Amino acid sequence: MAARRTLKIGLIPGDGIGKEVIPAGRRILEALPASLGLKFDFIDLKAGWETFQQQGVALPDETVSVLKSDCHGALFGAVSSPTTAVKGYSSPIVALRKKLDLYANVRPVKTVLTAPKPIDMVIVRENTEDLYVKEERTIQTPDGPVAEAIKRISYRASHRIATIAGEIALRRQKIRAAGAPSIHSGPLVTITHKSNVLSQTDGLFRSTARDALKDPRFASVAVEEQIVDSMVYKLFRQPEAYDVIVAPNLYGDILSDGAAALVGSLGLVPSANVGEGFAIGEPCHGSAPDIQGQGIANPIATLRSAALMLEFLNEEAAAAKIYAAVDANLEEGKLLSPDLGGTAKTEEVVQDILRRL
């Protein structure tokens, strides 16, 4: 019998319902059939608002160094933000993306195929620059304060995000070609930007993405563009038309929440923060203080995020198992959490999905 591959996975629940859904992510990984040849070691790590209140930092150095030196991947829950700016506090997930150079934020948004109007798209969001460089300053003027922030777009980051978008389009096509039912006939990448106003920054994103996708590897991939405002409009008018959408950081953030609205609940939508040989799975929802502690958070976004992490660690067979178990739960539609109109508790949904593995 072949030796099992051991994957070391950091677990960063964060705040609020992060603490309720990350354990579900751990359990589904542990429950994967031994025949897949995988073993998991888990390492508990800290980050978030509660950590900030205890330790004075939202992202302890230890969390970063353990992820860097000991882990293959991680699951990140969600963090709460203070309601007004607090000196020294800033979002640990944004910092983590930069510190680990997790340059792509991959957000698949799909309904089950039996939905009345099925959609199946992935938003590939650049994850390291744009306004997220957080270089800001404020000056005082006779008319009151004026604040400025830098939006930075580089050839390098634009090229690699468009390249991974092309690769994801090809991979999706391969899975379709292997017989998976699909609403798309061929791979398509839609480049989103606002170069009609931002001719240099978004112009660079647009032209670099176009160039990257001209690589002969991507010969079978159709490429088109949408201005970001029109993209949001189209997303709601004809979501079935989109396969892979690639966007700079901020537009990607906005578009992925918009796309999530189309599938009924943020509680269904996973993401992966992807770098070279490393991936952090992260549900798209927040820490949801309004429902925390009630045991009713939807675990599906986290379960799918665990699968997505596995995909980017080249464990596609294991990922496929998790996706299929989740889809079976949704298609049956009997044990659904309240965000989907059901009455099931987190624990009941998890158990239903585990037994389908």
Add this chain to the structure above:
Amino acid sequence: MAARRTLKIGLIPGDGIGKEVIPAGRRILEALPASLGLKFDFIDLKAGWETFQQQGVALPDETVSVLKSDCHGALFGAVSSPTTAVKGYSSPIVALRKKLDLYANVRPVKTVLTAPKPIDMVIVRENTEDLYVKEERTIQTPDGPVAEAIKRISYRASHRIATIAGEIALRRQKIRAAGAPSIHSGPLVTITHKSNVLSQTDGLFRSTARDALKDPRFASVAVEEQIVDSMVYKLFRQPEAYDVIVAPNLYGDILSDGAAALVGSLGLVPSANVGEGFAIGEPCHGSAPDIQGQGIANPIATLRSAALMLEFLNEEAAAAKIYAAVDANLEEGKLLSPDLGGTAKTEEVVQDILRRL
């Protein structure tokens, strides 16, 4: 008989279907009943891509100076953009907003009240700063070009946009109190920002808007906030909950296209670019090269933009006439343009609405 007030209105059709809808805007103003005490003088003005090709400038100085010195308001159609950056060309409407200090872009999005799920909101978009200051630069690095743009948010612009948002909320409430049927029980302003990432710029927008809306005049106005990504999500999940949404320039651009998707067509959605005592009505749609010249563009966005312009020139009774005529056409639903699933030509829709005035 009282002397009639003469309003001088600039007409800037621009490109594409702009040339088909702006004449409709002129006709509805001319057709207003004399009893309203209004007369109109129209002045034809140039701007756009065709103008750029003829004169080398997209916004001739003459257009700006005539608007400034001779006009009370204007109607702007739409302009085409070149598909790749062209030296010297930049969007004339963005320039016009800045040159005439049209600091608020007001975009009402509503369905008829008889719709299955009626919505009735106004997006109040800051119109002079944010990334639209278009201060960009590109530097060459060993890793290729890196481009930067400035996002500028000032106390002054944030304060005045929040103030006009509050005023609009009060005005809408007054109209409701006068007996207009409505889905809202009281005035609400929702402040949109991304201060969890941009603590200085969007933080300034947020805190300034909060302050402005604490003015005792706005005591009856409820105020809440939404992070922009979550705002897009909510916009699609519970659009009926929103009354007035105030946002920095770029988020306002994106949100208003998103809101337009909710009412079925951009062809229905008007806007007004509003400054001190001056307003330019502008349909939210673009120049639509795909349908230009076919006589099938929906004129309603322009007719409503003409009404909105009148509102901000303090001619509310005249505006109300136009809104009512448009709503009657939509409620009957017999003469609709193709974007609404009908087969009527622009001319037929215009005639149907004119006879209802």
